[in-house]
Amino acid sequence: MNELPGGTRLRVAPKVVLHDHLDGGLRPESILQLADDCGHRLPADTADELASWFRDSADSGSLERYLETFEHTVAVMQTPEGLERVARECVIDLAEDGVAYAEVRFAPEQHLERGLSLDRVVEHVLEGFRAGESAVAAASGRRIRVGCLLTAMRHAARSREIAELAVRFRDRGVVGFDIAGAEAGNPPSRHLDAFEYTRAANAHFTIHAGEAFGLPSIHEAVAFCGTDRLGHGVRIVDDITVHSDGTATLGLLANYVRDKRIPLELCPSSNVQTGAVRTIEEHPFDLLARLRFRVTVNTDNRLMSDTTMTREMTRLVGAFGYGWSDLERFTINAMKSAFLPFDQRLELIDDVIKPGYAVLLG
Template identity: 55%
Template sequence: MPTDYLLPGGGTSINSLPKVSLHDHLDGGLRPQTIIELADAIGIDVPETDSTALATWFADQADSGSLVEYLKTFDVTTAVMQTTEGLERVAREFVQDLAADGVIYGEIRWAPEQHLARGLTLDQAVEAVQAGIEAGIDDVASGTGNGIRIGQLVTAMRHANRGLEIAELAVRHRDRGVAGFDIAGAELGFPARNHLSAFDYLAKEFLPVTVHAGEADGIDSIRGALFDGRALRLGHGVRLAEDISIEREDDDNTYVTLGPVAQWVRDREIALELSPSSNLQTGAIAAWGDELVDHPFDLLYQLDFRVTVNTDNRLMSRTTISRELALLADAFSYDLDDFEVFQLNAASAAFLPLEDRDELIEQISAGFDAA
């Protein structure tokens, strides 16, 4: 059972609040016991054969202060996600775990090109994940009577050269579970422009795009995501704060100047997929400090950027959206009204038709009104 987090002072269960998950990696959300069982079935070794010890290993390895080192933990998870059975099980459990945390809409991002080592084609991999997602949705409906909606974000690895191929894959499956496109992986040195042909194609096909940017690289990377990638959301985007100059502060106010990139992102209401715990682990906020209270989240929120709260990788960060919200409440004294803003921001930025976003917003508002 997931830990039940309570809103400080009010006693409200954060877990029971309706939530939207926009930035959650499939290969970063496996159950440790599932990794052990899948590894045993295909005859590969894992660092620990006890689920508790394996969970600790992932958290310790990920807490490196480096995105490059953090990403090495995925060698273990992707190794057990190379078969139809493995992908289906992981996706099914992923949906179950989201629902257990109160998520009513989630977008699951993953890179099919990393799951072909045992003979699957790109299309077979996407179909396996979709089968798992649909089974998970059915499990949630039959087990709790509640609904959850899930979309795939098909991702290309930014250091590889398969961007256009993966973009075409995403478009092929847009009516069979795929909601949008992403690029992920090592950010520094691999700009969005390297995948310009993919982004041109996606723009012509009107498939929405989010781009990892502003995590391991700065403003130029964000500029590339917006200009070359036509990104409607920024994956993390935390280093957008580098384009905000604090001129002076007094007891009541902070006076700032926004640079052109920050101004554009705020004025266009481009959502920031912020992942507080992950940003600490990868060193994304090192310029401001090494504790959650140092995170630019609150600065961005107070300046009316469209901030959203995400987990990035629940296994590596040993987290859930409920836990991330609890941590933010402790760091910045947020209350139920703030939590509702974060969820409404995410719902507004979801890669859904307008009518479905409006319905999602109504669900969130009703859930918070009842809290």
Template identity: 70%
Template sequence: MAEPTALTTAQIRSVPKVLLHDHLDGGLRPATILELADEVGHALPADDAASLGRWFTESADSGSLPRYLETFDHTVAVMQRADHLRRVARECVEDLAADGVVYAEVRYAPEQHLAAGLTLDEVVRAVQDGIDEGTGTVAAGGGRAVVVRQLLTAMRHAARSREIAELAVAHRDAGVVGFDIAGAEAGYPSTRHLDAFEHMKRSNAHFTIHAGEAFGLPSIWEALQWCGADRLGHGVRLIDDIEVLDDGEVRLGRLASYVRDRRVPLELCPHSNVQTGAAASIAEHPIGLLARLKFRVTVNTDNRLMSGTSMTREMQALVEAFGWGLEDLRWVTVNAMKSAFVHFDQRLAIIEDVVKPAYAEALRG
């Protein structure tokens, strides 16, 4: 599907994008962190925005998921007050819209934002207030509309997953579209949280699970076959169940075949995967082969601050590494919108009225 000429950054930024895996606490503006840290008296490792931004990306570029997760100490520290959560959420929406994102599911762990006395409900409402403000600002600016929804995350190493699942269901008609678990995979299997997943299923609600990032096939298998995940957060290690023979023939193992047959969405995050050691480089990232084999591939940012990235940068890297063209970018964008947790009619409207017309125009151009 590759086109003969490489796409420019401007072209990529201009087309609609759909983002399913983006952490609110991993996408703050460095300048905002500085201001909020000053208000709450939190010490930072740098005292200007440029240096702080570099510190985050350099610290995250360690090849270690646990070390990568340490960078969140500073972002979470400045997200403990309702007004701060509201600002961070508003700026998130504005930044995504500026990058051409038309639909996004932004996730965070409400349990990590209670240090200043907020309740779980107050955290969710503050984030939603910020999202509403951001979408209003974007609409007032006359640009392409953006739809942003919340995913509520529980931490794998904690014991509040059932409570967070109940919170997600309670706010399902107020901006929350699903549930997730995140954190270090090794030693904290998703099966520890079966009660939370059963609650989501009994409530006819959606959930994704971080799986197959730092840990391999057993993590993916558990997420799907024990827990019943609708999507796989990352899932990049599925490549361990795919064999490419010397003659170029590809053989899929039982799990990889199941994932492809069932069209299980893969929330792939190329730059983040390289930082955490889940992939050796962008050029060697399994997304190239997975896309060629027609898995339900989606492209995501994970943590825009820590990876110094955006949807435009992620797509640009794939264009350069694999020769992708507009057809390929449209394909992963439609994949993502098909896999979103909003209702079918909303998904279809964005695909037919926003994504396809804009790509058709870009292809003509």
């Protein structure tokens, strides 16, 4: 089959997303309604205008400016009703995009302004996820599974508390722990006690690293903190030298990341928006894929990047000419890297992903 993947066939292809922020994927119309309910003032009055505002504000080329857009989404996620609605709609939207498994992350510490406790915040989000899964099954008979990652903000001092929260809820839908926020000035090694606690509890964690700050952030996340995955990790390319004949030499850190099969949660559109790379065509995704790093495709923030998994894959197809077998490999990479027990990962690969791509491959 010579056709490039795209259109409806690509939308229904089974997908796996490991890096998707709950507060970065709200529906604009839902933000308007929730903001009206809680009295929060927004920068636009219609869903279309609001969507454009988020997209344009996030296109600054600065990670710090990009993160400012979350003030409005987080503001409408402070009540049980707001949290459950946003979580439910997230699952439904992902399922409509062909996602079979997702790990969706959020920072519970940012949702306490209306008096909710950390535990109650997590309970309401998990309830929303389960309601979304049930709604998808009732409407289409399809199954989507969503796990939750609890994120600590790296500029704050609650990472150990959030790590304990993640472990406390790991049998109720939370699959791992994460830290996020501006990398510069906030190295992951400041949160060693949280990572040591997580490892001691035999729990999984990922670290936002190598998006804006480069190799030192990746080195700390891997060497000092022992991360299972790298959130973004795109700047690992700085430790790779490409020669004029097309061959590449890997530095010690890049070799270690590849040898250890540490997954890279790459988010192409978001990486362009935050200035980590200039264009999709210049994104090191293809170089890393050809060098057999464990690359995965992710959305990061669907609202701010005006994206979906289908759009991310479409952009990669357009930039690098990928076929169905390439997209299947990236999807299996993601499923192998998920924070699920091995048998459950294997079941989704064998029963959902491979059969789905077999049809597309003809």
